[in-house]
Amino acid sequence: xxxxxxxxxxxxxxxxxxxxxxxxxxxxxxxxxxxxxxxxxxxxxxxxxxxxxxxxxxxxxxxxxxxxxxxxxxxxxxxxxxxxxxxxxxxxxxxxxxxxxxxxxxxxxxxxxxxxxxxxxxxxxxxxxxxxxxxxxxxxxxxxxxxxxxxxxxxxxxxxxxxxxxxxxxxxxxxxxxxxxxxxxxxxxxxxxxxxxxxxxxxxxxxxxxxxxxxxxxxxxxxxxxxxxxxxxx
Amino acid sequence: xxxxxxxxxxxxxxxxxxxxxxxxxxxxxxxxxxxxxxxxxxxxxxxxxxxxxxxxxxxxxxxxxxxxxxxxxxxxxxxxxxxxxxxxxxxxxxxxxxxxxxxxxxxxxxxxxxxxxxxxxxxxxxxxxxxxxxxxxxxxxxxxxxxxxxxxxxxxxxxxxxxxxxxxxxxxxxxxxxxxxxxxxxxxxxxxxxxxxxxxxxxxxxxxxxxxxxxxxxxxxxxxxxxxxxxxxxxxxxxxxxxxxxxxxxxxxxxxxxxxxxxxxxxx
Numbered sequence: 001x002x003x004x005x006x007x008x009x010x011x012x013x014x015x016x017x018x019x020x021x022x023x024x025x026x027x028x029x030x031x032x033x034x035x036x037x038x039x040x041x042x043x044x045x046x047x048x049x050x051x052x053x054x055x056x057x058x059x060x061x062x063x064x065x066x067x068x069x070x071x072x073x074x075x076x077x078x079x080x081x082x083x084x085x086x087x088x089x090x091x092x093x094x095x096x097x098x099x100x101x102x103x104x105x106x107x108x109x110x111x112x113x114x115x116x117x118x119x120x121x122x123x124x125x126x127x128x129x130x131x132x133x134x135x136x137x138x139x140x141x142x143x144x145x146x147x148x149x150x151x152x153x154x155x156x157x158x159x160x161x162x163x164x165x166x167x168x169x170x171x172x173x174x175x176x177x178x179x180x181x182x183x184x185x186x187x188x189x190x191x192x193x194x195x196x197x198x199x200x201x202x203x204x205x206x207x208x209x210x211x212x213x214x215x216x217x218x219x220x221x222x223x224x225x226x227x228x229x230x231x232x233x234x
Numbered sequence: 235x236x237x238x239x240x241x242x243x244x245x246x247x248x249x250x251x252x253x254x255x256x257x258x259x260x261x262x263x264x265x266x267x268x269x270x271x272x273x274x275x276x277x278x279x280x281x282x283x284x285x286x287x288x289x290x291x292x293x294x295x296x297x298x299x300x301x302x303x304x305x306x307x308x309x310x311x312x313x314x315x316x317x318x319x320x321x322x323x324x325x326x327x328x329x330x331x332x333x334x335x336x337x338x339x340x341x342x343x344x345x346x347x348x349x350x351x352x353x354x355x356x357x358x359x360x361x362x363x364x365x366x367x368x369x370x371x372x373x374x375x376x377x378x379x380x381x382x383x384x385x386x387x388x389x390x391x392x393x394x395x396x397x398x399x400x401x402x403x404x405x406x407x408x409x410x411x412x413x414x415x416x417x418x419x420x421x422x423x424x425x426x427x428x429x430x431x432x433x434x435x436x437x438x439x440x441x442x443x444x445x446x447x448x449x450x451x452x453x454x455x456x457x458x459x460x461x462x463x464x465x466x467x468x469x470x471x472x473x474x475x476x477x478x479x480x481x482x483x484x485x486x487x488x489x490x491x492x493x494x495x496x497x498x499x500x501x502x
Contacts, residue, residue: 010499023491027463029436051375099316
């Protein structure tokens with residue numbers, strides 16, 4: 001609140017309209033502030049979240065909290081497996097992997113970058129990928145990988161193309177290659193798609209290893225990873 | 235697309251899809267209700283959809299092994315459940331039905347469900363602002379808190395509909411943060427050394443004074459002022475609720491405003 005307004009309020013210098021507006025402001029501010037104070041306390045008490053950077057949130061509590069959220073989010077999904085009469089964890093995992101791939105296509109951002117400084121081959125591959133023309137994207141991707149082995153992203157998208165085409169062996173080859181070369185970008189992403197590849201190959205042990213990494217990171221698609229991991233562990 | 239072969243004969247255990255539906259429909263809904271967190275209404279909707287999808291993939295007059303029908307049916311249920319889960323993920327874990335419950339509770343001045351859901355997602359929004367806008371932890375915290383307030387008020391006012399609440403919330407948080415940053419930058423750029431333009435917030439001292447004044451107000455004034463100024467209830471609605479004329483409530487409101495001001499001055 002402005003000091004001047006407060007002074008006018010106290011000195012009765014407002015018109016009726018101004019008094020009405022100011023009263024609205026202070027009452028709204030009062031209730032908002034009360035709510036904030038209440039939530040601040042709740043955040044600290046129930047979620048270990050404080051405003052100050054200096055206060056350290058206990059690591060285990062945060063992770064435990066996130067873990068619980070993850071479980072809550074995936075619980076509905078998991079319950080379906082219990083509902084179904086014939087339990088078969090293997091096929092549940094496969095159905096999950098298929099569903100994910102059908103519903104969530106990973107975007108190749110290269111297609112939207114304008115492409116002036118991106119090689120035409122890369123751009124062509126991205127365009128083919130974005131149009132679901134995976135056969136063409138694979139041919140272009142193979143050329144790119146052969147031409148420029150330093151750009152590991154090409155391996156990643158080539159692996160994805162193979163995965164969407166159900167060529168699991170090649171999907172595994174290129175996604176693994178990417179994971180080995182690139183230790184900074186798309187870490188969760190490559191491991192996630194690798195996990196889906198392993199799941200579809202029924203190599204559940206390797207799938208679990210990748211999923212555990214994603215769950216521990218608590219970042220990209222970790223809820224999905226938790227849900228799939230649960231299926232595979234059943 | 236479903237592609238299984240029908241059984242050759244009509245064995246006692248074989249069923250048409252219609253028979254399968256008639257036999258297991260109600261049971262399927264009950265199981266979904268009892269074993270998931272879905273409401274009966276949602277479970278019925280999903281089950282109906284699943285049977286429709288099943289029927290679309292099978293010639294209706296053919297007989298099928300019950301086991302195969304179940305196998306296909308469960309695939310469809312999983313798929314539907316997956317879609318629903320994705321939709322709920324976009325809406326802070328709320329289904330459309332629970333969203334309606336949330337709105338109802340908020341309008342009854344009950345914050346419990348809102349707090350349960352949104353405070354759980356506070357940290358992820360704070361981290362989002364830190365990552366995407368390079369906000370400091372404190373700034374991200376404040377922006378998220380202000381967004382919570384704004385979001386709740388918009389929900390109460392029916393300005394937000396079910397769809398992608400998570401996206402809307404984070405976008406709003408981004409805007410709240412950017413707006414605040416812009417304000418800060420302008421103040422710094424102009425180089426004003428006096429008190430920067432105040433936000434629409436009460437400083438701690440004024441807040442204490444107002445609280446003391448508010449506590450001394452009579453109950454009817456508190457109710458009236460809160461309903462009118464904070465909850466935005468129009469005067470004619472209040473008049474109807476209180477079974478009074480519009481003019482009488484207007485007069486009462488003016489008296490309460492004056493009373494609050496007097497008490498504010500006395501407590502300063």
